[in-house]
Amino acid sequence: MGYEIDYYNIKIDFEKNEFLVLDQKLLPFEERYIKLETVQDVYDVIKNMNVRGAPLIGIVALIGLYLGSYTDMEFLKKARPTAINIFNYFNELKVYLEKRADHHKDYKELVRSFIIDILKSEYTKNLKISQNGFEILKKIVNKERINFLTHCNTGSLATIGLGTALGIIKYTSSEVLRSGGKVFVWVDETRPYLQGSRLTAWELHKEGIEFKIITDNSAAYVMSKGLVDVVCVGADRIAKNGDTANKIGTLNLAILCKYYGIPFIVAAPNSSIDTNLSDLRDFEVEERQKDEVIKIGDIPITRQDYEVFNPSFDITPCELIDYIVLDSGVYSKPYNF
Ligand code: MRU
Helix, strand or coil, X not given: CXXXXXXXXXXXXCCCCEEEEECCCCCCCCCCEEECCCHHHHHHXXXXXXXXXXXXXXXXXXXXXXXXXXXHHHXXXXXXXXXXHHHHHHHHHHHHHHCCCCCCCXXXXXXXXXXXXXXXXXHHHHHHHHHHHHHHHHHHCCCCEEEEEECCCCCCCCCCCCCCHHHHHHHHHHHHHHCCCXXXXXXXXXXXXXXXXXXXXXXXXXXXXXXXXXXXXXXXXXXXXXXXXXXXECCCEEECCCCXXXXXXXXXXXXXXXXXXXXXXXXXXXXXXXXXXXXXXXXXXXXXXXXXXXXXXXXXXXXXXXXXXXXXXXXXXXXXXXEEEECCEEECCCCCC
16 A cells, blocks of 8 residues: 555555554564554654654654644643754744644645655755765775764664664765775664664664674773774754753763764754753753663563663763764864854
8 A cells, every 4th residue: 555655664645644653662573553543642652652763753743733733732742852853843833834824724734735845854854964974974984894883773763764873874884885895883772772772773784784782881892992983873952052962871972982082973953953052951851761671671670669760861061072963064063053
C-alpha cells in the first residue's frame, strides 16, 4: 500500500487520514508501525519513546495538532520538554496560521501544507548538515580511515532524511569510499534506553558501515588507545552561546575529548537553537521514570525498590565543543547564535 509521504520512520497519507510511525521500541528485532488516530495517541508515542529524536518528535507533535486542534499545543509540549523542536515548530506554525486571515476555517488544510513544507525542508537541511560536516572533517582528520565515536541515535530514525551527526558519518563514509578510504564507528550503547546498540547499530548495519558497540564506560579506554579520531553527536537544544543539551552521557564524551585532544563535534539543524536562552547553565532537563534504569525492557536487572536518578539529557558547556555543524554552516568558538 502506497503512502503520500513515506520516510520509513513515518508514513503519512492525508487523503486516507492515515498516520503511521515506526515503533522504535521494538527495533532492531521487529519493524512494526503504530497507527496514530488521536492527539492522545500522539502524546503517548512521544512520551513512551516509541518515537524519539528531537526533529522526529517535533514532526509527530505537528501531526497531533492536525489530528486534534490548535489548543493541544500545551498538552503536546509536555510529552518531551527538553528538545526545542516541538516548541520551534509550534511557533512557526502560529506565525504561518496568523498570516492567513481565514485560518479558522481552513485549519486542517493549512496544518497539512505546513507539515509537508517542514518535511521537505528537514530533508534538505539534513543533507546540508551532512555535507557541511564532511567539509570540516576533510580539514581536521587527514586519514584514509576515519574512526568516529557517536552517542545515542541521530540518524534517519530520529529525523527526516540522512540524520544529523549520523548523517555526517554516513555521508563521509560514501565520500571516502570513492577514494579508497574507510569509515569505522564506535557506537556507544547509550544507557538506559540503548539508542546506540539498538538503533544506531541497526542503521549502520543497513548502510554496510563497519561498527562496534561499546558500553558507555568503554569510551575512555578506546580513546586512550588512539582508536578515536573524532566524536560526533547531535543536540536537543543549543543556546546562543553554544551550550548544548543532548542525551545523557554526551558531557562525559566532551570532557574525555578535551583530555585526549580529540575533536568534539555537535551537529543539528539551525532550528535546534534556542534564541531565547543565552546559555544552558540553569536549564532543567527532563527526568524520566526509574523503570528505564532498573529494567531492560520488562526484565528487572536489580531490586525494584532501589532509588534511581534518571536524567535523560546533560548539558555540554560551549567551551568543550570544537565545532557546531548546522545546515547554515560550520561554527567554532566563540559561538554567538
Ligand atoms: O531521548 P532521545 O532518544 O529522544 O534523545 C535523542 C538525542 O539525544 C539526540 O542526540 C537528539 O535528539 C538529536 S536527534 C537528531
